[in-house]
Amino acid sequence: MSKLFRAVIMGPPGSGKGTISERIAHSFGLKHISSGDFVRENISANTEAGVLAKTYIKKGLLVPDHVMTRLLLPRLEEMTKYSWLLDGFPRTLAQADALNSICDLDVVINLNIPLETLKERLRHRWTHPSSGRVYNMYFNPPRIQGLDDITGEQLIQQEDDRPEALVARLRHYKDIAKPVIDLYKAKSILYTFSDTETDRIWPNISTLLSTKIPIGQSDARCASTH
Numbered sequence: 001m002s003k004l005f006r007a008v009i010m011g012p013p014g015s016g017k018g019t020i021s022e023r024i025a026h027s028f029g030l031k032h033i034s035s036g037d038f039v040r041e042n043i044s045a046n047t048e049a050g051v052l053a054k055t056y057i058k059k060g061l062l063v064p065d066h067v068m069t070r071l072l073l074p075r076l077e078e079m080t081k082y083s084w085l086l087d088g089f090p091r092t093l094a095q096a097d098a099l100n101s102i103c104d105l106d107v108v109i110n111l112n113i114p115l116e117t118l119k120e121r122l123r124h125r126w127t128h129p130s131s132g133r134v135y136n137m138y139f140n141p142p143r144i145q146g147l148d149d150i151t152g153e154q155l156i157q158q159e160d161d162r163p164e165a166l167v168a169r170l171r172h173y174k175d176i177a178k179p180v181i182d183l184y185k186a187k188s189i190l191y192t193f194s195d196t197e198t199d200r201i202w203p204n205i206s207t208l209l210s211t212k213i214p215i216g217q218s219d220a221r222c223a224s225t226h
């Protein structure tokens, strides 16, 4: 069997992790694991870790490392047969160390987007709170203004997407992400993409992954997992 491919995507809020992950999963047939989606699934299913995670998310805090790793690592260990892309994890050095203890990463994609662009995107971001689906009034608007495409439920603008809150959020992101980025740089697996436009970043990411993912592997894997 050809070698499996393991990737992580990192970037500040609004940098396009969710959007680009969807494109990667679709084009290369990798399993996309979003830590935020996984936490929300656990909250809906009332698992022990989900109940605990909810108490932090309600306060706008990150879920503590030990809760996050207890949630995510068993999920990754179930995926030993698949190539995957992790989005939203690791966010801290402790999480990166935990991940390192169970697998070797091939590529870390780091999105470096100017602050003004992030502010503009998040100012127009609307969220469906229970699923975490996000829309942007210009980039990917909902079919009916103010309503989620799938459920028809009301969309909200999150408090911490306001430009005033974003600066603090971004500073916090930089503080905790820096040692993680340094770690992956030292391992020579970090690839940083800087631009204001996803459609300019995407071809470069696609070219990189085409050189890293063995041909034929992704299609077979995709077919076997859906």
Ligand SMILES: Nc1ncnc2c1ncn2[C@@H]1O[C@H](COP(=O)(O)OP(=O)(O)OP(=O)(O)O)[C@@H](O)[C@H]1O
Binding pocket: 012, 013, 014, 035, 036, 037, 039, 056, 057, 060, 061, 062, 063, 064, 068, 088, 089, 090, 091, 092, 095, 132
């Ligand atoms: N790796 C992680 N470590 C700690 N908490 C996490 C992690 N991943 C997700 N969470 C928790 O789940 C919540 C939702 O995660 P998600 O990535 O969907 O949203 P977010 O932080 O608002 O992301 P963004 O604004 O970058 O789109 C986070 O705010 C955080 O509380």
Ligand SMILES: Cc1cn([C@H]2C[C@H](O)[C@@H](COP(=O)(O)OP(=O)(O)O)O2)c(=O)[nH]c1=O
Binding pocket: 011, 012, 013, 014, 015, 016, 017, 018, 019, 020, 121, 122, 124, 125, 126, 134, 135, 136, 138, 139, 140, 196, 197, 198, 199
């Ligand atoms: C990628 C991208 C996203 N957006 C919007 C869509 C979302 O409302 C918001 C965030 O995108 P998203 O992909 O959710 O980013 P992340 O997962 O890193 O937080 O920005 C744009 O307006 N332009 C873009 O090029």
